[in-house]
Amino acid sequence: MADVPIEFDFPDITRWRAGNSGTEFVYVFESGAPGPTVMVNALTHGNEVSGAIVVDALLDAGLRPRRGALILSFANVEAYFSFNKDHPFKSRMVNEDFNRVWSRLDQPGDTVELRRARLLRPFVERADMLLDLHSMHDDCVPLMLAGPLEKGVAFAQKVGTPIDIIRDKGHPSGRRMRDYGGFGDPASPKAALLIETGQHWRASSVVVAKDVTARFLALTGVVDAADLPAGWRQPTPDTQRVVEVTHAIATKNGNFTFTQRYNGQDTVPRAGTVLGHDDDVPFVTPYDDCVLVMPSNHAVKPGVTIVRLGRVS
Numbered sequence: 001m002a003d004v005p006i007e008f009d010f011p012d013i014t015r016w017r018a019g020n021s022g023t024e025f026v027y028v029f030e031s032g033a034p035g036p037t038v039m040v041n042a043l044t045h046g047n048e049v050s051g052a053i054v055v056d057a058l059l060d061a062g063l064r065p066r067r068g069a070l071i072l073s074f075a076n077v078e079a080y081f082s083f084n085k086d087h088p089f090k091s092r093m094v095n096e097d098f099n100r101v102w103s104r105l106d107q108p109g110d111t112v113e114l115r116r117a118r119l120l121r122p123f124v125e126r127a128d129m130l131l132d133l134h135s136m137h138d139d140c141v142p143l144m145l146a147g148p149l150e151k152g153v154a155f156a157q158k159v160g161t162p163i164d165i166i167r168d169k170g171h172p173s174g175r176r177m178r179d180y181g182g183f184g185d186p187a188s189p190k191a192a193l194l195i196e197t198g199q200h201w202r203a204s205s206v207v208v209a210k211d212v213t214a215r216f217l218a219l220t221g222v223v224d225a226a227d228l229p230a231g232w233r234q235p236t237p238d239t240q241r242v243v244e245v246t247h248a249i250a251t252k253n254g255n256f257t258f259t260q261r262y263n264g265q266d267t268v269p270r271a272g273t274v275l276g277h278d279d280d281v282p283f284v285t286p287y288d289d290c291v292l293v294m295p296s297n298h299a300v301k302p303g304v305t306i307v308r309l310g311r312v313s
């Protein structure tokens with residue numbers, strides 16, 4: 001794959017291999033004072049490097065919690081280490097999507113991702129609050145995936161950025177880490193957020209990842225805002241909006257093309273507007289003021305979601 005932007009050096013995370021938790025690439029820091037257990041995770045997808053830069057920087061800075069406990073982790077490290085500049089998108093995963101295995105941890109199966117998820121499970125189960133750092137295949141506007149529950153939306157609103165909060169049900173192909181256990185239970189006070197920072201290797205994605213992580217950590221109370229690296233916080237947007245996902249549109253045979261370039265969270269005013277063609281079959285917006293969530297211009301495999309449709313709620 002040519003012409004992909006790689007605007008920063010990838011961090012050498014091998015120095016964090018030993019961890020301090022008994023599990024490689026997982027650190028747990030206890031404050032000894034009462035407070036929540038808070039987890040910041042990177043590399044759920046191996047080529048989503050902005051999050052790895054953030055966790056690497058927090059470990060390097062020696063950030064420690066004042067209250068509760070702080071877990072810092074790198075998830076799909078094997079995928080990260082498989083990165084090849086000639087095929088940069090392949091290092092998203094090794095055998096399967098780490099973020100679809102969380103309903104199958106106790107079932108048979110021995111993929112790289114299932115093994116790693118089983119190792120991470122006790123940390124995810126312990127966490128009261130989780131921030132999972134992701135980025136995007138295409139150059140798209142950042143968004144926060146708040147999950148299906150009101151508590152996720154409320155949490156995203158407290159973080160205060162980015163502008164777009166996406167309320168969605170996840171994927172029929174398997175549960176995400178951010179929906180696992182108490183995070184997906186409306187009766188539990190636990191809450192998780194998933195940030196999509198922008199294109200995987202854009203410098204701007206690192207800026208977004210740092211901003212959201214700094215806000216998240218200060219909000220949880222495990223650290224004070226002044227404990228975080230200087231310069232991470234960015235200006236707060238005037239408003240946020242909540243987009244409720246209504247449809248996930250998949251390409252039948254991997255031959256979907258959009259009629260124009262969309263940047264993400266574009267609003268299409270009129271129902272019946274042709275967005276693109278799947279195998280020459282026109283695809284139209286089903287209602288007025290339809291928001292296009294994370295449109296993908298690179299879907300080449302049958303069955304892959306190429307865009308989600310949503311309404312501002």
Ligand SMILES: [Zn+2]
Pocket residue numbers: 044045048134135
């Ligand atoms: Zn991802």
